[in-house]
Amino acid sequence: GQQVMQIPQYQHVQEGEDFTTYCNSSTTLSNIQWYKQRPGGHPVFLIQLVKSGEVKKQKRLTFQFGEAKKNSSLHITATQTTDVGTYFCAGPSGGGADGLTFGKGTHLIIQP
């Protein structure tokens, strides 16, 4: 079945440093989504990328979708303590509303 791999599993950064997490799928994706889960919380949708090579920005967050639509990245510029949490990428398990297959997530730990 489809697999979504995410690296690194953990990332420690000093506050103010940049952070990047990478996602790779074993199959071509129709879209890829990113979610954030704060400690003790639940996953919250951040963004969906659909087009090959697409780049989207949300303030300090930059999301990219690869040309082959099999990989994606999330980059955070100048991290803040509010960025702490686990960032998941996810791709469709099948067509339509058949759910998402999630990567294992990258845990972002920020040292003040």
Add this chain to the structure above:
Amino acid sequence: ETGVTQTPRHLVMGMTNKKSLKCEQHLGHNAMYWYKQSAKKPLELMFVYNFKEQTENNSVPSRFSPECPNSSHLFLHLHTLQPEDSALYLCASSQGRGDGANVLTFGAGSRLTVL
């Protein structure tokens, strides 16, 4: 408040008990999902209901039994569980069609401990 409400938030049960988890969404969505999140595994899709019809169950053990009486309500019935079933059970919903067909809104989760 996410628009997806799960109860109870915490549940402790013995292996011989029968209990149910409840999920309700107020977003007008047509698809609802159960996911399992444990410490060492990624989010695992358990069940999908799209327009009240179950479309995927991902080989979940029969001790987990879903029920979806309408597009707004989803239940997960639990019986004779094992300690390894202890996890956070997350309910989610999505539009079910169109561009946002599978964009998920999660509830806060039900933390289950099996003794």
